[in-house]
Amino acid sequence: MTATTATTAPPGPTTFTKAQPWISLVARLALAAIWLVSGLLKVGSPQQSVMAVQAYELPLPSGLEHLIGWGLPWFEIALGLLLLAGLLTRPTAIVSALLLVLFIAGIISAWARGLTIDCGCFGGGGQVAPDETSYLPDLVRDVGFALLAGWLILFPRSKFSLDRFGEDEEFVVHDEENE
Amino acid sequence: MSKKSQANKKLKKAGAPSPTGSNARERARQQAQAEKRKKDRMTLIIAAVVVVALVVGGGVLFSWFQSTRGPSAGEGSSYQDSPQQVVMNQPIVFGEDGAPNTISVWADFHCPHCIDFEEEYGPLIDKAIETGQWKMEAWPMAFLTAGSANAANAFACATEEGFGKAYQKALFENSNLEWNSEQLVDLADQVNGSVPETFASCVQNLEQGQWAESINQTSRAMGVSGTPTVRVNGEPYDLAGMTKESLAETLGVEP
Numbered sequence: 001m002t003a004t005t006a007t008t009a010p011p012g013p014t015t016f017t018k019a020q021p022w023i024s025l026v027a028r029l030a031l032a033a034i035w036l037v038s039g040l041l042k043v044g045s046p047q048q049s050v051m052a053v054q055a056y057e058l059p060l061p062s063g064l065e066h067l068i069g070w071g072l073p074w075f076e077i078a079l080g081l082l083l084l085a086g087l088l089t090r091p092t093a094i095v096s097a098l099l100l101v102l103f104i105a106g107i108i109s110a111w112a113r114g115l116t117i118d119c120g121c122f123g124g125g126g127q128v129a130p131d132e133t134s135y136l137p138d139l140v141r142d143v144g145f146a147l148l149a150g151w152l153i154l155f156p157r158s159k160f161s162l163d164r165f166g167e168d169e170e171f172v173v174h175d176e177e178n179e
Numbered sequence: 180m181s182k183k184s185q186a187n188k189k190l191k192k193a194g195a196p197s198p199t200g201s202n203a204r205e206r207a208r209q210q211a212q213a214e215k216r217k218k219d220r221m222t223l224i225i226a227a228v229v230v231v232a233l234v235v236g237g238g239v240l241f242s243w244f245q246s247t248r249g250p251s252a253g254e255g256s257s258y259q260d261s262p263q264q265v266v267m268n269q270p271i272v273f274g275e276d277g278a279p280n281t282i283s284v285w286a287d288f289h290c291p292h293c294i295d296f297e298e299e300y301g302p303l304i305d306k307a308i309e310t311g312q313w314k315m316e317a318w319p320m321a322f323l324t325a326g327s328a329n330a331a332n333a334f335a336c337a338t339e340e341g342f343g344k345a346y347q348k349a350l351f352e353n354s355n356l357e358w359n360s361e362q363l364v365d366l367a368d369q370v371n372g373s374v375p376e377t378f379a380s381c382v383q384n385l386e387q388g389q390w391a392e393s394i395n396q397t398s399r400a401m402g403v404s405g406t407p408t409v410r411v412n413g414e415p416y417d418l419a420g421m422t423k424e425s426l427a428e429t430l431g432v433e434p
Contacts (some may be wrong), residue, residue: 043238043242045291045354045355046241046242046243046245046246046355047245047246047289047326047354047355047356047357048289048291048294048354048355049242050324051289051290051291051323051324052291054323054324055323066243067239069242070238070239070242070243071235071236071238071239071242073238074234074235074237074238074239075231075234075235075238077234077238078230078231078234078235079231082227082231087223087227088223088224088227091224091227116404116405118291118292120291123291124291124292124295125291126287126289126290126291126292126323126406127290127322127323127404127405127406128292128405129404129405129408130404130405132405132419
């Protein structure tokens with residue numbers, strides 16, 4: 001009696017523990033798709049991408065603006081691929097969240113300084129007419145993306161992930177317990 | 180570390196009672212496995228960081244190459260202009276003098292939406308010019324990069340040589356380039372088949388730089404704050420809901 005409760009009780013197969021890996025799978029794939037689409041739309045036009053960075057008028061040296069404009073789309077693709085494979089999900093989610101917080105800060109700063117630019121989030125970018133800015137929808141969207149990343153930081157374990165070994169030692173141990 | 184020892188404790192409690200000797204061996208095995216997992220994870224993180232760094236570094240190199248390589252000829256423009264002098268504060272005008280209608284386009288050669296605009300609608304505007312019913316005013320605003328200003332200057336140089344329209348189109352088609360003098364001269368060769376001596380010196384010495392600056396100032400004075408901006412017969416033209424069909428209808432040409 002006591003032995004059986006001891007072996008089955010620890011995680012407790014509640015609805016949440018059953019559903020969580022599937023929810024995390026959806027979050028992981030959604031975030032992967034976001035990074036891949038956003039990166040792929042930009043890698044083909046490096047000059048536009050630099051322009052989009054320069055439009056923020058941040059006090060950065062020109063070389064750094066080029067480095068960001070040229071490198072960021074590839075970085076986004078790399079994050080997307082890691083998430084797609086489910087490799088190092090939690091570290092990738094943490095980096096994703098940090099990057100999104102930077103984006104959100106950038107948009108707020110552009111808005112607050114009265115710039116009229118396209119955020120250049122999914123390609124495009126640069127100055128636009130004052131009535132064509134979409135700061136609020138862009139911010140809401142990025143906060144939504146950050147929430148996805150936040151979920152994955154809290155619950156990185158997901159279905160069809162390469163993280164089965166190494167990443168979540170607790171869960172690997174539980175699996176052995178069940179054997 | 181604490182996670183692991185907790186897990187080990189849990190295991191010890193949960194495990195069926197067994198002789199102490201094999202239990203100790205089991206614990207040692209568990210510990211070795213945990214150690215290995217930790218090492219594997221570290222290796223994985225290092226490998227991932229290296230791969231990401233290689234992808235980003237490769238991407239930056241690729242982009243640098245894309246920005247500094249030579250231009251390509253592109254599709255060319257169906258409209259052939261003839262040499263004309265540029266005038267301070269005045270746009271470059273393509274089309275017949277007597278054309279009754281005017282479409283004015285403000286664009287920066289490096290502005291992403293201007294590049295899309297030219298690709299989508301440039302051919303329609305060329306067609307409209309050819310009907311003799313439309314003139315096009317080109318206002319090459321240059322405020323984004325040093326390359327924008329170089330390109331605007333070279334556009335004026337090309338216009339004075341008589342291949343301005345084709346050159347303008349090719350500038351947009353090669354918008355991934357940073358636009359240094361060498362690339363701008365090379366582009367003339369691609370578009371025109373040869374580089375006039377006067378063109379090369381015009382580009383290298385930024386001879387139309389003051390004209391380009393006057394276009395910026397006049398445009399701002401006219402209330403143009405962003406690019407692309409389009410006006411039809413002096414009236415602002417809404418780009419938000421524009422399609423090829425709607426512009427073709429305005430211009431009276433086939434889409």
